[in-house]
Amino acid sequence: MKFATWNVNSLGVRLPQVLDWLAANPVDALVLQETKLTDDKFPQADFAAVGYAAQWHGQKTYNGVALLSRAPALEVVRNIPGFDDEQARVIAGTVDGVRCIGGYFPNGQAPDSDKFVYKMRWLDALHDWVQAEMAAHPQLVLMGDFNVAPEDRDVYDPVAWAGQIHCTPEERAQFQRLIGLGLTDAFRLFEQPPKSWSWWDYRNLAFRKNQGLRIDHILVSPALTPRVAACSIDKLPRKNERPSDHAPVVVELTAG
DNA sequence: ATGTCACCTGGTAGGTGA
Numbered sequence: 001m002k003f004a005t006w007n008v009n010s011l012g013v014r015l016p017q018v019l020d021w022l023a024a025n026p027v028d029a030l031v032l033q034e035t036k037l038t039d040d041k042f043p044q045a046d047f048a049a050v051g052y053a054a055q056w057h058g059q060k061t062y063n064g065v066a067l068l069s070r071a072p073a074l075e076v077v078r079n080i081p082g083f084d085d086e087q088a089r090v091i092a093g094t095v096d097g098v099r100c101i102g103g104y105f106p107n108g109q110a111p112d113s114d115k116f117v118y119k120m121r122w123l124d125a126l127h128d129w130v131q132a133e134m135a136a137h138p139q140l141v142l143m144g145d146f147n148v149a150p151e152d153r154d155v156y157d158p159v160a161w162a163g164q165i166h167c168t169p170e171e172r173a174q175f176q177r178l179i180g181l182g183l184t185d186a187f188r189l190f191e192q193p194p195k196s197w198s199w200w201d202y203r204n205l206a207f208r209k210n211q212g213l214r215i216d217h218i219l220v221s222p223a224l225t226p227r228v229a230a231c232s233i234d235k236l237p238r239k240n241e242r243p244s245d246h247a248p249v250v251v252e253l254t255a256g
Numbered sequence: 257a258t259g260t261c262a263c264c265t266g267g268t269a270g271g272t273g274a
Binding site: 009034109201205206245 | 258259260261262264272273
């Protein structure tokens with residue numbers, strides 16, 4: 001069983017690439033972030049035509065998430081229950097008995113900004129809700145664009161980025177609070193190539209110079225951790241013409 | 257060195273967010 005996450009930075013622009021990627025990587029579920037589509041514009045039929053059911057939660061211009069799956073998702077939840085949020089950032093559903101939570105975590109902009117305060121509040125709410133979800137669904141994956149580089153080895157220039165957005169102690173502590181729930185960073189279960197990133201800025205020829213951050217993650221619950229057979233970042237779509245600035249992350253689970 | 261992209265409003269550019 002395979003699950004994946006990909007920040008597509010506008011599904012309107014990237015739909016052909018997502019369809020191509022699914023054809024080459026027929027995962028059981030794929031969560032998307034930054035669809036940037038209102039719900040009426042979601043291309044459900046295009047996914048249905050290639051054998052994927054879809055659930056989505058979007059808004060105009062910003063944010064927007066979706067859950068694509070071979071088997072229709074059950075018990076679908078949009079955004080964090082009890083957390084009043086105008087921004088469409090979470091989609092969750094149960095696929096083949098596995099609770100899949102897809103999140104587009106707030107960027108935070110800068111550590112001294114109002115957006116950072118919102119990011120922390122959002123992360124607090126996510127933590128408490130994920131805790132409850134894990135109790136209800138022992139088989140759980142939390143995946144998405146976390147907008148957090150958990151450690152210095154997830155940053156191409158940790159000195160330059162020290163204390164900057166994605167790398168602040170506060171954000172890293174929030175990531176560790178999620179780990180503290182018993183979740184495991186699937187990517188780090190395996191030896192990985194050094195300088196493995198999931199995002200490269202569009203500016204500064206960052207991809208060509210491999211100057212990136214690992215901010216897209218797949219965390220798995222204790223019941224699933226022994227079943228993780230592989231986890232990797234697929235850089236190929238970042239080499240497309242008109243790529244997203246993020247690459248997909250894929251996890252493979254052995255049969256339960 | 258800096259080098260972008262997507263989308264909005266309101267226009268044939270500028271602003272915002274990432």
